[in-house]
Amino acid sequence: MMGNEAVAEGAIRAGCRFYAGYPITPQNELTAYLAKNLPERGGSFIQAESELAAINMVFGASAAGARAMTSSSSPGISLKQEGISYLAASQLPAVIVNVQRGGPGLGSIDPSQADYFQATKGGGHGDYRIIVLAPMSVQEMHDFTFKSFSLAEKYRVPVMILADGRLGQMMEPIFLQQGPPPRSPEKKWTLTGAKGRKPRCIRSLLVKEGELEKHNYVLQECYRKIERNETRFAEFHTSDCDVLVAAWGTGARIARGAVLAARARGIKAGLFRPITVWPFPRARLAALASKARTVLVVEMNCGQMLEDVQISVAGARPISFSGWPGGRIPGETEILGEIIRAASKVKCSQSR
């Protein structure tokens, strides 16, 4: 199955009943899959007039209690940021898929990881966070999408699947999620008509004195809870590593091969891979880094997760960075070269 389709199928199986999207490469197969399959399986599909309309349709569907999703690629995700801020402010669950391409601007249609900042540091206006899951395989595209709907509902936050053009376009055999969609928690906030109860409203304009401040503290409390409960990561050969490679998504998938190749050459390399890039697994990374000699950050951008790694490691170990900014996917041997270089630097500094 193709990554984009695996996301779409995961969404349907998770009970997604509303999707609105707008054409953009490299995520078009996702939209086409849902155009064909979602109406047949009891949902509503709309090709919206713009990304702005699409995210706001998702806002409406979510306000009415439906599991709702939209998808796009980098330039389109920029347009959706306003809506994501409103979703976060209004505490509405929703799933947003970003099949990243090169940027800034129109950039390219090639895979990229250049939207890390946008995804994890806010993106839209105001003090808010969203859960960001970074898959590295078609299986994870499917599984993470499936999981994201219940995560979004549990905390009433938007959840983003931060994929890239390679993950969206590649095909791999996968196991499909089986069984009924996860149950929704009781939603006492949905707009369904005020029959037999007090009218409800979904809003983010809070102009009374102190009202917005209070609301922001409520949101922050929720984000702290997410940090405590939902921080996810994966490790590979980290128990004895000298060179700790930190990478995410496609970067991590390629780095895994490079770590094995380095070990074959006698360099003790390991891989730390955040699965939630927000919340970022700072504590675990700090603990691993303190046992390693050096940390190498590998990304398909100019150094974005690098800053989270720097904050986590807090100067305890030297950090080097290796990035591919132009929409090009690094080869395993290129990353291996970076690991060898990082290893030699530490040895040099020790031999002096």
Place this chain on the structure above:
Amino acid sequence: MNKRKTITIYSRPKSLGGLPMHYCAGCGHSLVHKLLAEVMDELDIRGRTIGVAPVGCAVFAYFYLKCDISEAAHGRTPAVATGIKRALPDRIVFSYQGDGDLAAIGMAETIHAANRGENIAVIFINNTVYGMTGGQMAPTTLLGQQTPTCPTGRKTATMGAPIRICELLNTLDRPFHIERVALDGVPGILKTRKALLTAFKAQKEGKGYTFVEILSPCPTYFRRSPNDSLQFVKNELGKYFPVRLFRKEGVVVHD
């Protein structure tokens, strides 16, 4: 002694909350809110109606109307209404928008919701200005009308001419009902009530997209008294935006 029975001939609509409204004296919003509440009462639909409030003076509609209401980002009101209606097709969904929200920033959403024939009622308050932000020029500001952003009056050469939305939407195939009314006096108010009733009745019966444009007074930014504002609506707005029924039961009745 004769037995006397008290007959109520007028009371506050049940769908209207008890809060005093924040609108300026003579503002059309408070009137339309009341009319909307009356229509919800008359059709007995309050309990299954969901409204979408715009960014603008009417953003606080949820303080006054006793139905479920969502805010929307500026101009995205019909998109939010679309999402709600698609998720809950048996509910009555309306969007309530001003001229900036509907005809400037939200023009794409306006046209495309109408073109899809979404089963929603759109209420368009056209008072020719951005009331909430200080009376700036709107897409519907009349030629020569002065606002803070066209201080010497709107000129066609650099600002274009006012947009007639009903006429524009009337070129589309899917709308079921398109009508322009005016709050320009008692007969106009009654006609507005009737138009809203038609629009919501069509919603109740699932007939399709309904659009009611209401020419509405904004005394504060017309810089006129409430009474003179009604005359301004009647004589100036009404001249450029003719009050009429454009489409009835899906059929164009006036081009």
